[in-house]
Amino acid sequence: xxxxxxxxxxxxxRATFALTAMYHWIFVPLTLGLSxxxxxxxxxxxxxxxxxxxxxxxFWMTLFGINFAIGVATGIxxxxxxxxxxxxxxxxxxxxxxxxxxxEGMFAFFLEATFFAVMFFGWERVSTRMHLFSxxxxxxxxxxxxLWILVANGWMQHPVGMNFNPDTARFEMENLWAxxxxxxxxxxxxxxxxxxFLLASLFVVGISSWYLLRGKHKKFALRSITVACVFGLLxxxxxxxxxxxxxxxxxxxxxxxxxxxxxxxxxxxxxxxVAMGMPNPLKQPGDDQDAFVFKVEIPKLLSLLATRDLNGxxxxxxxxxxxxxxxxIMGVDEKIVRGKQAxxxxxxxxxxxxxxxxTQAAAALETFNKHRDYLGYGHLLSVEHAxxxxxxxxxxxxxxxxxxxxxxxxxxxxxxxLQRGTLERNYPLLxxxxxxxxxxxVAQQAGWIVTEVGRQPWAIQDMLPVTVxxxxxxxxxxxxxxxxxxxxxxxxxxxELKIMARQIGIxxxxx
Amino acid sequence: xxxxxxxxxxQQLWWLIVSVVGALFIFLTFVxxxxxxxxxxxxxEDEKSLMINSLGxxxxxxxxxxxxxGGAFYASFPLFYASxxxxxxxxxxxxxxxxxxxAVSYEFRTKPGNFLGQxxxxxxxxxxxxxxxxxxxxAVGTFFTGSAFTLNDYNLVQWGHPxxxxxxxxxxxxxxxxxxxxxxxxxxxxxxxxNNLDEPGLVQRLKSASGRNFAYALPFLLYVLIRxxxxxxxxxxxxxxxxxxxxxxxxxxxxxxxxxxxxxxCGLVLVITGVMLNYFTESVRGIWPAGLGTVLTVLAIFFLAxxxxxxxxxxxxxxxxxxxxxxxxxxxxxxxxxxxxxxxIPFVLGYIIWVWRxxxxxxxxxxxxxxxxxxx
Numbered sequence: 001x002x003x004x005x006x007x008x009x010x011x012x013x014r015a016t017f018a019l020t021a022m023y024h025w026i027f028v029p030l031t032l033g034l035s036x037x038x039x040x041x042x043x044x045x046x047x048x049x050x051x052x053x054x055x056x057x058x059f060w061m062t063l064f065g066i067n068f069a070i071g072v073a074t075g076i077x078x079x080x081x082x083x084x085x086x087x088x089x090x091x092x093x094x095x096x097x098x099x100x101x102x103x104e105g106m107f108a109f110f111l112e113a114t115f116f117a118v119m120f121f122g123w124e125r126v127s128t129r130m131h132l133f134s135x136x137x138x139x140x141x142x143x144x145x146x147l148w149i150l151v152a153n154g155w156m157q158h159p160v161g162m163n164f165n166p167d168t169a170r171f172e173m174e175n176l177w178a179x180x181x182x183x184x185x186x187x188x189x190x191x192x193x194x195x196x197f198l199l200a201s202l203f204v205v206g207i208s209s210w211y212l213l214r215g216k217h218k219k220f221a222l223r224s225i226t227v228a229c230v231f232g233l234l235x236x237x238x239x240x241x242x243x244x245x246x247x248x249x250x251x252x253x254x255x256x257x258x259x260x261x262x263x264x265x266x267x268x269x270x271x272x273x274v275a276m277g278m279p280n281p282l283k284q285p286g287d288d289q290d291a292f293v294f295k296v297e298i299p300k301l302l303s304l305l306a307t308r309d310l311n312g313x314x315x316x317x318x319x320x321x322x323x324x325x326x327x328x329i330m331g332v333d334e335k336i337v338r339g340k341q342a343x344x345x346x347x348x349x350x351x352x353x354x355x356x357x358x359t360q361a362a363a364a365l366e367t368f369n370k371h372r373d374y375l376g377y378g379h380l381l382s383v384e385h386a387x388x389x390x391x392x393x394x395x396x397x398x399x400x401x402x403x404x405x406x407x408x409x410x411x412x413x414x415x416x417x418l419q420r421g422t423l424e425r426n427y428p429l430l431x432x433x434x435x436x437x438x439x440x441x442v443a444q445q446a447g448w449i450v451t452e453v454g455r456q457p458w459a460i461q462d463m464l465p466v467t468v469x470x471x472x473x474x475x476x477x478x479x480x481x482x483x484x485x486x487x488x489x490x491x492x493x494x495x496e497l498k499i500m501a502r503q504i505g506i507x508x509x510x511x
Numbered sequence: 512x513x514x515x516x517x518x519x520x521x522q523q524l525w526w527l528i529v530s531v532v533g534a535l536f537i538f539l540t541f542v543x544x545x546x547x548x549x550x551x552x553x554x555x556e557d558e559k560s561l562m563i564n565s566l567g568x569x570x571x572x573x574x575x576x577x578x579x580x581g582g583a584f585y586a587s588f589p590l591f592y593a594s595x596x597x598x599x600x601x602x603x604x605x606x607x608x609x610x611x612x613x614a615v616s617y618e619f620r621t622k623p624g625n626f627l628g629q630x631x632x633x634x635x636x637x638x639x640x641x642x643x644x645x646x647x648x649x650a651v652g653t654f655f656t657g658s659a660f661t662l663n664d665y666n667l668v669q670w671g672h673p674x675x676x677x678x679x680x681x682x683x684x685x686x687x688x689x690x691x692x693x694x695x696x697x698x699x700x701x702x703x704x705x706n707n708l709d710e711p712g713l714v715q716r717l718k719s720a721s722g723r724n725f726a727y728a729l730p731f732l733l734y735v736l737i738r739x740x741x742x743x744x745x746x747x748x749x750x751x752x753x754x755x756x757x758x759x760x761x762x763x764x765x766x767x768x769x770x771x772x773x774x775x776x777c778g779l780v781l782v783i784t785g786v787m788l789n790y791f792t793e794s795v796r797g798i799w800p801a802g803l804g805t806v807l808t809v810l811a812i813f814f815l816a817x818x819x820x821x822x823x824x825x826x827x828x829x830x831x832x833x834x835x836x837x838x839x840x841x842x843x844x845x846x847x848x849x850x851x852x853x854x855x856i857p858f859v860l861g862y863i864i865w866v867w868r869x870x871x872x873x874x875x876x877x878x879x880x881x882x883x884x885x886x887x
Contacts, residue, residue: 062885065618072574073614079581080596080607087597091666094589095841102586103852105579110859113571114866120885121568126869134866165842169665172842350664471597472669481604488608492615495627502624509884 012478027071033200035139059508089469104148111141154185194238201232206437209430233411251306257454260393267315273301339378342371388456396449403443513850521846525587530813539573543640544700567617590839598668599676609643648689649680654816657827694728702798709874722790745825754830778807
């Protein structure tokens with residue numbers, strides 16, 4: 001199955017997907033949140049009839065439109081990249097993975113696309129209420145789209161509701177509801193969308209703060225900040241709670257990712273959480289070196305967060321790689337042995353079936369069934385291949401959590417000073433508000449790095465490594481595409497930023 | 512309801528659904544066709560702006576339908592998705608490129624701060640409407656002419672041509688189909704715009720453009736039709752699942768599936784009627800018969816490729832690697848679940864039509880475009 005394996009091709013394919021996903025995720029979270037903020041603003045306009053709220057809505061819609069277009073452009077590539085760069089993946093799990101993508105297109109994208117035109121060009125063509133309804137539908141459509149794509153991603157992180165069919169040599173769906181209602185998928189959805197709401201709130205607060213610092217559009221800015229801060233603070237709570245729940249699920253379903261997030265090589269009961277630290281770059285699995293150059297640890301907190309028990313056991317990378325009989329953990333080394341037996345048995349099964357040798361086929365199938373749960377491990381190149389990049393995952397996790405905490409304080413402080421009527425004179429805080437907008441993007445990217453880098457080398461957790469998921473392409477082809485996308489996306493991003501900056505400079509109408 | 516259906520029935524049902532989405536996409540390429548008319552039809556920047564703003568209210572529908580087409584294929588015929596995208600790599604990447612640059616063009620074209628300049632985005636639109644549609648036509652053409660690929664025991668595709676899919680555009684049949692789609696899109700674009708705009712001089716030129724472009728499309732259409740009924744095709748032996756070459760396969764399909772023949776003929780007649788209505792009379796409503804005709808024609812083309820024991824994605828290198836709706840499909844369970852989901856399609860179409868009618872009840876005028884600061 002993995003003959004002619006070209007690791008550099010796989011790495012370029014991974015880089016291309018990471019590039020596309022990271023560019024896409026610059027624009028998507030803002031779309032998710034700003035669509036709802038536009039709906040809030042317009043609802044206030046319809047309720048009060050105050051045209052200043054209409055102007056305010058139109059201004060944020062303009063920025064929404066600029067951002068939306070480039071999000072669409074990068075999004076189409078992601079869908080089709082599964083086919084172009086990961087065609088074996090597409091075949092092996094298309095029976096399951098294609099379903100949420102199709103549903104996303106059918107329900108979410110059409111809702112967005114249809115009502116988008118009304119939202120932008122329907123002010124004078126449809127009734128006020130129809131227009132408001134359309135704006136809400138764009139918000140619902142955008143977030144429904146996130147639901148389906150995160151169901152798909154959640155399934156990759158924790159595959160459920162399916163079985164491997166040795167006759168077709170692919171995974172086939174057995175329970176759609178299990179795929180949709182998987183706690184990991186729902187957790188992903190809540191965490192990603194609420195973080196999008198948070199980013200959009202930071203975006204509105206940041207630009208409005210910039211206006212206040214420049215002494216421009218004061219009434220507009222304060223109104224925008226009020227709505228965005230309430231939305232942002234509520235979203236922060238969702239981000240925090242869903243993030244906490246996510247950690248528990250990660251401990252159960254992706255313990256290696258959790259170990260990498262914590263830079264933890266040796267598991268322990270009553271494990272502490274590293275609040276700050278520097279992982280030892282020379283540390284290798286199984287050696288005796290310290291895992292950290294230095295660290296500041298909060299005792300027992302990791303066990304509490306991951307297992308809901310102060311003395312719960314959290315496995316480290318070495319426990320997962322080489323096994324821990326005391327904790328009844330089978331090591332990757334053992335799983336690879338069994339996986340290779342499954343791979344060999346599957347090949348024999350297919351060969352004997354082709355030769356119509358039913359007795360041998362039945363024997364091969366029996367062997368395969370015995371080891372089928374470890375099929376994915378049979379394709380790993382070594383035990384250490386099962387370890388994701390530890391330092392990157394560790395730092396990205398801390399950047400995400402640290403910034404998330406900062407944002408909660410920022411929104412709370414903004415609301416407090418708004419209530420006291422002193423916000424517009426508090427220049428240091430307004431400056432922090434502008435900075436917070438940029439940091440919001442950093443936190444978003446860090447979050448996805450944790451999610452996607454932390455689950456390497458798996459395309460489908462424990463089932464399908466990226467080395468098998470690839471297309472049969474040569475390195476030069478994929479590398480060329482990478483640079484084509486890099487240039488195109490970068491040019492479009494610069495265009496978007498310049499246009500966005502100019503629109504912000506022009507400001508809202510009628511102010 | 513669907514769970515009790517035979518797997519083969521579900522496979523046929525899903526070929527129908529994918530075909531409907533594909534046919535609607537080709538109809539909606541009036542947006543792409545309209546984009547290519549920007550070079551020749553408008554006589555002033557205002558007229559160009561009017562055309563772009565009319566198309567700009569619809570571009571997302573076309574784009575979304577393309578995405579749904581991909582998604583529906585992925586869910587229902589994943590082996591096609593994997594083999595075609597992973598194999599005919601460059602043709603799909605090229606098509607996608609033209610759609611990426613289209614997606615930002617409407618929004619960015621006239622916005623202050625656009626450092627690429629207005630003309631760049633207009634070129635992007637032209638490339639999308641010409642190269643993009645031509646390559647889509649060439650890719651669909653391979654449903655009949657075949658592609659150079661093989662599948663191994665694990666269904667991993669190996670492509671047999673260094674151009675990885677772009678070679679499709681060098682086949683006369685595929686190229687003709689692509690050029691036909693380009694001129695059909697231009698015809699539909701002119702028909703749509705003439706119905707949607709309130710600018711008499713421009714509308715008159717668009718009416719002429721619809722007739723002219725259909726005349727350009729005709730030779731390619733005729734060549735495609737003649738080749739279709741005379742060419743050898745890739746037939747499936749339903750007993751042992753093997754693929755063999757059958758002389759005049761698609762002609763046989765037309766004869767053995769009279770409904771498809773009727774759809775094809777009705778489709779073509781409706782397209783011609785729509786064009787003639789616009790070209791020879793005062794009416795501007797030709798888009799509706801021509802649109803319906805396009806949908807019927809494309810449906811018939813897809814039916815010819817997939818039904819009646821035909822390989823819809825044939826391999827010219829290894830007949831047994833060819834894909835049929837039976838060996839490329841998802842499992843019975845997945846097709847069943849997706850069929851329940853598809854019951855919502857009429858509802859989706861319903862609200863699209865409802866919103867479209869509300870937005871287009873009044874024709875778009877120059878005054879509206881100029882006075883609206885949100886205009887493209």
